Amino acid sequence: xxxxxxxxxxxxxxxxxxxxxxxxxxxxxxxxxxxxxxxxxxxxxxxxxxxxxxxxxxxxxxxxxxxxxxxxxxxxxxxxxxxxxxxxxxxxxxxxxxxxxxxxxxxxxxxxxxxxxxxxxxxxxxxxxxxxxxxxxxxxxxxxxxxxxxxxxxxxxxxxxxxxxxxxxxxxxxxxxxxxxxxxxxxxxxxxxxxxxxxxxxxxxxxxxxxxxxxxxxxxxxxxxxxxxxxxxxxxxxxxxxxxxxxxxxxxxxxxxxxxxxxxxxxxxxxxxxxxxxxxxxxxxxxxxxxxxxxxxxxxxxxxxxxxxxxxxxxxxxxxxxxxxxxxxxxxxxxxxxxxxxx
Amino acid sequence: xxxxxxxxxxxxxxxxxxxxxxxxxxxxxxxxxxxxxxxxxxxxxxxxxxxxxxxxxxxxxxxxxxxxxxxxxxxxxxxxxxxxxxxxxxxxxxxxxxxxxxxxxxxxxxxxxxxxxxxxxxxxxxxxxxxxxxxxxxxxxxxxxxxxxxxxxxxxxxxxxxxxxxxxxxxxxxxxxxxxxxxxxxxxxxxxxxxxxxxxxxxxxxxxxxxxxxxxxxxxxxxxxxxxxxxxxxxxxxxxxxxxxxxxxxxxxxxxxxxxxxxxxxxxxxxxxxxxxxxxxxxxxxxxxxxxxxxxxxxxxxxxxxxxxxxxxxxxxxxxxxxxxxxxxxxxxxxxxxxxxxx
Numbered sequence: 001x002x003x004x005x006x007x008x009x010x011x012x013x014x015x016x017x018x019x020x021x022x023x024x025x026x027x028x029x030x031x032x033x034x035x036x037x038x039x040x041x042x043x044x045x046x047x048x049x050x051x052x053x054x055x056x057x058x059x060x061x062x063x064x065x066x067x068x069x070x071x072x073x074x075x076x077x078x079x080x081x082x083x084x085x086x087x088x089x090x091x092x093x094x095x096x097x098x099x100x101x102x103x104x105x106x107x108x109x110x111x112x113x114x115x116x117x118x119x120x121x122x123x124x125x126x127x128x129x130x131x132x133x134x135x136x137x138x139x140x141x142x143x144x145x146x147x148x149x150x151x152x153x154x155x156x157x158x159x160x161x162x163x164x165x166x167x168x169x170x171x172x173x174x175x176x177x178x179x180x181x182x183x184x185x186x187x188x189x190x191x192x193x194x195x196x197x198x199x200x201x202x203x204x205x206x207x208x209x210x211x212x213x214x215x216x217x218x219x220x221x222x223x224x225x226x227x228x229x230x231x232x233x234x235x236x237x238x239x240x241x242x243x244x245x246x247x248x249x250x251x252x253x254x255x256x257x258x259x260x261x262x263x264x265x266x267x268x269x270x271x272x273x274x275x276x277x278x279x280x281x282x283x284x285x286x287x288x289x290x291x292x293x294x295x296x297x298x299x300x301x302x303x304x305x306x307x308x309x310x311x312x313x314x315x316x317x318x319x320x321x322x323x324x325x326x327x328x329x330x331x332x333x334x335x336x337x338x339x340x341x342x343x
Numbered sequence: 344x345x346x347x348x349x350x351x352x353x354x355x356x357x358x359x360x361x362x363x364x365x366x367x368x369x370x371x372x373x374x375x376x377x378x379x380x381x382x383x384x385x386x387x388x389x390x391x392x393x394x395x396x397x398x399x400x401x402x403x404x405x406x407x408x409x410x411x412x413x414x415x416x417x418x419x420x421x422x423x424x425x426x427x428x429x430x431x432x433x434x435x436x437x438x439x440x441x442x443x444x445x446x447x448x449x450x451x452x453x454x455x456x457x458x459x460x461x462x463x464x465x466x467x468x469x470x471x472x473x474x475x476x477x478x479x480x481x482x483x484x485x486x487x488x489x490x491x492x493x494x495x496x497x498x499x500x501x502x503x504x505x506x507x508x509x510x511x512x513x514x515x516x517x518x519x520x521x522x523x524x525x526x527x528x529x530x531x532x533x534x535x536x537x538x539x540x541x542x543x544x545x546x547x548x549x550x551x552x553x554x555x556x557x558x559x560x561x562x563x564x565x566x567x568x569x570x571x572x573x574x575x576x577x578x579x580x581x582x583x584x585x586x587x588x589x590x591x592x593x594x595x596x597x598x599x600x601x602x603x604x605x606x607x608x609x610x611x612x613x614x615x616x617x618x619x620x621x622x623x624x625x626x627x628x629x630x631x632x633x634x635x636x637x638x639x640x641x642x643x644x645x646x647x648x649x650x651x652x653x654x655x656x657x658x659x660x661x662x663x664x665x666x667x668x669x670x671x672x673x674x675x676x677x678x679x680x681x682x683x684x685x686x
Binding site for chain 2: 016017018019020021022023024025026027046047048049050051052053054055056057058059060061062063064065067087088090091093097099100101102103132133134135137138139140142143144145148150152153154155157164165225226228229230234273275333334335336339340341
């Protein structure tokens with residue numbers, strides 16, 4: 001164990017190619033920086049981890065390439081936990097274990113690596129899910145942009161829940177657990193130095209406790225989705241496509257923080273395309289909507305939950321926005337990239 | 344679905360940033376290229392996949408950053424399957440499901456992406472393990488080097504097996520299932536255009552069937568490890584460290600193909616540090632060694648299995664090489680990187 005890894009003595013201590021070679025430097029990076037930062041016990045590592053028996057296992061994987069690495073409300077480390085925990089939660093599952101793989105660009109300051117991995121460890125601890133295995137690769141300068149993290153989550157599905165995009169039905173109410181547009185505009189503003197970052201904080205947070213609180217609605221939770229990449233527009237269109245139902249969204253019901261609206265106006269962004277990392281949409285029978293909303297609002301993650309629209313059999317597979325001025329416009333699936341490297 | 348994705352019409356059709364944005368282009372890339380290439384059914388995708396119940400689950404994750412993407416005997420796609428399947432197998436597990444996450448550099452030719460993803464799908468089919476979920480991110484030109492793949496595997500441990508680096512014991516025989524040095528020298532030679540690539544083919548292949556064939560040895564399979572990054576030197580030292588036993592390796596017993604020896608001589612590489620992707624070391628009680636070797640040799644992956652040494656209580660935690668000329672030298676843990684981006 002070298003002092004170099006234990007405590008960076010100089011600001012210029014950086015990741016070397018050799019830290020990814022599987023030899024002594026790799027072991028030092030693990031023992032002195034990565035494992036303590038994640039909160040894992042040091043000691044002999046195996047290439048695979050054993051888990052407790054899982055009756056209804058669910059698996060999800062996501063690569064995180066957000067730039068910059070840190071932004072108001074989080075960083076690539078916390079995002080890599082929240083994103084994967086939420087993908088599990090959207091299938092009605094509670095997280096059991098995470099596997100984390102790092103691809104590091106040679107030259108990344110060790111202090112910065114430590115900071116984001118500590119943030120990852122803290123986010124995992126707060127979500128009460130252990131990081132049980134991992135991998136570290138180092139590529140040469142210019143072969144990656146600082147740091148990419150791939151997080152895979154194993155979850156245990158709550159037996160009563162089997163939400164799916166395909167289960168949305170005509171006459172469902174569409175609920176949204178919190179304000180939209182925060183994550184994408186926070187990252188973009190930080191990256192481009194636009195100045196909004198003082199007023200906008202990413203909504204990045206885990207949603208599995210909110211889903212657990214909703215477990216009593218069982219079969220009535222037809223569909224759960226978190227509107228991340230591609231924003232609400234992509235999520236609503238995916239659900240419409242998978243279920244064959246149409247959707248109508250009331251523009252006036254959408255919870256949009258003032259600074260987010262201002263940022264979108266200024267930048268020419270369609271708010272419905274902006275990524276979120278801490279809210280979900282739920283499709284439930286109209287008759288249960290008030291009860292579900294009430295339960296959502298009692299959870300911190302759902303305190304500002306609202307009803308934003310309804311499904312319909314009238315225009316299958318199409319999502320319409322009923323605008324404030326009373327007109328109707330089609331909400332298209334976003335084509336491509338408005339906001340690269342937002343997650 | 345655009346013809347652009349279905350069949351590349353021109354050599355210059357390439358991955359765009361928008362292919363990673365979670366919108367229509369992402370859906371097209373998935374439906375027209377990635378899902379068919381992997382052999383998965385097209386159709387609505389969820390963010391997480393449900394799995395059958397798993398009594399003794401094992402999880403492993405690895406990022407693959409090999410450069411170049413293709414080399415004699417494989418490519419990043421097949422390697423991304425074999426590497427993860429083998430990590431599961433080294434804990435005595437058979438693969439149940441894979442999750443695959445791609446980080447693609449903008450501008451990667453679609454034909455090249457298709458080729459390696461088809462190779463991944465073929466390797467998964469041959470290993471009889473489905474790819475059940477995945478993710479695709481695209482980063483701008485210069486922010487990654489062509490393509491990185493992170494593969495996470497879920498396995499089911501064979502109940503009789505619980506191999507671990509910590510379970511090696513004094514008086515174990517150390518067995519090796521096949522020749523060493525092929526993968527590292529094949530990749531290096533291809534990358535640097537050294538000319539050996541005509542004679543050297545990577546040993547990349549799945550080892551879970553070999554492990555299954557050994558299941559009858561149950562508790563006597565103390566330790567299984569595949570000597571990948573850091574080569575045999577790193578693997579033997581890790582086992583020595585984790586178990587507190589020493590090891591003695593007979594140089595004359597090591598199976599080294601002629602072209603590999605020539606490549607290492609010419610390049611000044613220590614053969615023991617070169618990565619392998621298709622062989623394993625097994626630590627078993629001396630009394631069972633012949634039976635285990637016999638069983639290994641009946642499997643195609645173990646046809647050239649040999650005994651390469653033994654553990655000892657005489658020099659705990661130290662690995663010695665008994666050289667052809669009768670001297671003894673310490674096999675150190677490799678320090679850092681001899682061969683970057685070999686896997």
